[in-house]
Amino acid sequence: MKQLTSADYKQIILRRDPRYDGRLYFGVTTTKIYCRPVCPARPKPENIIIYKSTSEAEKAGCRACLRCRPDLAPGNKFINPGENIARNGLRLIEESTMGEQSVDSIASALGLSGRHLRRVFEEQFGASPIEIIQTRKLHLAKHLLLETREPITEIAFAAGFNSVRRFNEAFKTAYRMAPSKIRTEKRCKVHKGDGITLTLIVRKPYDFGSVLSFLKRHAARGIEIVTNNSYQRYVSDQKSYSTIKVTMNKKQDALLVNLRGFKLDQISPVLLKIRRMFDIDHNPAHLPVTPTIRQTGVRVPGSFDPFEVAVSIILSQLVSIQQATGKLAALIEKFGTPINGEDIYSFPGPATLMVAEIEKIGITRSKANAIRVLSEMVHKGELGFSYSADLPETRKQLLAIKGIGPWTTEMIMMRCFGDADAFPESDLIIKRALDQNLVDEAMWKTNRSYMTHTIWNEFAETLSKRK
Numbered sequence: 001m002k003q004l005t006s007a008d009y010k011q012i013i014l015r016r017d018p019r020y021d022g023r024l025y026f027g028v029t030t031t032k033i034y035c036r037p038v039c040p041a042r043p044k045p046e047n048i049i050i051y052k053s054t055s056e057a058e059k060a061g062c063r064a065c066l067r068c069r070p071d072l073a074p075g076n077k078f079i080n081p082g083e084n085i086a087r088n089g090l091r092l093i094e095e096s097t098m099g100e101q102s103v104d105s106i107a108s109a110l111g112l113s114g115r116h117l118r119r120v121f122e123e124q125f126g127a128s129p130i131e132i133i134q135t136r137k138l139h140l141a142k143h144l145l146l147e148t149r150e151p152i153t154e155i156a157f158a159a160g161f162n163s164v165r166r167f168n169e170a171f172k173t174a175y176r177m178a179p180s181k182i183r184t185e186k187r188c189k190v191h192k193g194d195g196i197t198l199t200l201i202v203r204k205p206y207d208f209g210s211v212l213s214f215l216k217r218h219a220a221r222g223i224e225i226v227t228n229n230s231y232q233r234y235v236s237d238q239k240s241y242s243t244i245k246v247t248m249n250k251k252q253d254a255l256l257v258n259l260r261g262f263k264l265d266q267i268s269p270v271l272l273k274i275r276r277m278f279d280i281d282h283n284p285a286h287l288p289v290t291p292t293i294r295q296t297g298v299r300v301p302g303s304f305d306p307f308e309v310a311v312s313i314i315l316s317q318l319v320s321i322q323q324a325t326g327k328l329a330a331l332i333e334k335f336g337t338p339i340n341g342e343d344i345y346s347f348p349g350p351a352t353l354m355v356a357e358i359e360k361i362g363i364t365r366s367k368a369n370a371i372r373v374l375s376e377m378v379h380k381g382e383l384g385f386s387y388s389a390d391l392p393e394t395r396k397q398l399l400a401i402k403g404i405g406p407w408t409t410e411m412i413m414m415r416c417f418g419d420a421d422a423f424p425e426s427d428l429i430i431k432r433a434l435d436q437n438l439v440d441e442a443m444w445k446t447n448r449s450y451m452t453h454t455i456w457n458e459f460a461e462t463l464s465k466r467k
Contacts, residue, residue, distance in 0.1 A: 022076030056126030158264035205297030236346035370403030
């Protein structure tokens with residue numbers, strides 16, 4: 001973010017600039033409430049104070065606005081994530097189960113000292129790593145309190161607190177009320193039906209239909225069911241399975257995530273995977289608008305299981321989508337595990353595929369070897385699927401695998417590592433769009449994965465026709 005003056009920030013707030021949503025927050029000194037820059041509230045400029053993060057706002061004694069919901073709002077999908085220490089540290093915190101990683105372990109993973117990491121966090125977010133972790137725990141607890149009827153004690157432990165007493169103290173300090181009071185003040189909105197349904201707010205515009213269409217074309221048979229209105233996934237624990245169903249509530253500009261069979265302490269990592277799979281933290285205000293391409297809320301579908309998606313991408317090399325999904329189904333049926341005798345499977349893990357005779361499903365030895373090598377690297381911990389990964393180094397690792405080329409590498413980087421600038425330029429539709437000057441690649445610098453999906457969404461039908 002470029003250096004702006006206090007007056008600049010206040011003008012951003014007053015014009016509700018969507019480009020800064022997720023990049024800053026503002027508090028109101030008279031009410032001690034903090035908001036997103038797009039909030040409908042119109043405070044007096046002299047009463048505005050700018051915060052770098054929700055943690056800094058809550059550390060200052062502000063509570064979240066009930067209109068714009070900064071505590072439950074989308075995050076910020078950063079551009080060039082590997083270049084920023086604080087953002088990579090933030091992603092490691094996200095990926096740790098309920099904040100179990102220590103500050104020193106996060107710093108070590110980034111090749112830093114704990115002291116250096118604390119200093120960087122204070123500069124970037126106005127809060128220490130511990131305060132960021134604490135804020136995320138409280139936000140998850142508040143989410144569950146507002147949208148479920150689960151016991152408060154269970155919510156406290158599911159959010160990562162070691163005792164109910166510490167949870168109550170932290171909650172009262174942050175929100176100036178007891179956890180039980182949120183439910184008694186008629187703020188709790190519990191969705192009817194089986195399981196737990198949670199709301200994930202998205203930024204407008206959001207093209208849910210195109211995301212579903214993409215996921216439907218690439219769905220893993222026996223694991224995913226995708227319709228024109230919903231995404232459903234079976235998550236196996238070898239003996240039984242849980243289900244996830246995602247739909248869109250257009251009135252609330254939110255995804256509804258229905259979870260059945262999950263324990264409360266499993267919800268946090270599942271929600272993170274859904275956020276990434278549906279690209280919730282992206283801000284469409286950062287994308288270019290041109291005469292030939294309208295702003296349609298494009299998103300880049302990620303992956304719930306990155307290893308599963310990486311294998312499916314290798315299978316899709318140089319074949320049609322229909323052929324690729326057919327081979328994926330054959331691989332799942334032959335090497336996966338059926339659950340309870342139903343037509344539901346768990347995807348074969350790296351330990352299974354690294355020694356499997358994958359050629360038996362009717363693919364080339366080159367593809368089979370590539371899957372085996374990738375599986376062995378993942379199994380040995382030589383390659384880890386993380387949004388905080390070193391992107392240039394990961395590209396080198398993938399390209400070094402015989403049988404994995406540039407197109408496959410870019411697709412894996414796009415869907416499994418959240419690289420916003422991944423660009424499969426050898427794709428036929430992409431090449432035709434560039435040759436016909438339908439898009440200006442220079443305008444999409446650092447956002448070429450969004451350009452890729454925009455081209456597929458807007459021009460695939462016409463450009464795929466043979467002349």
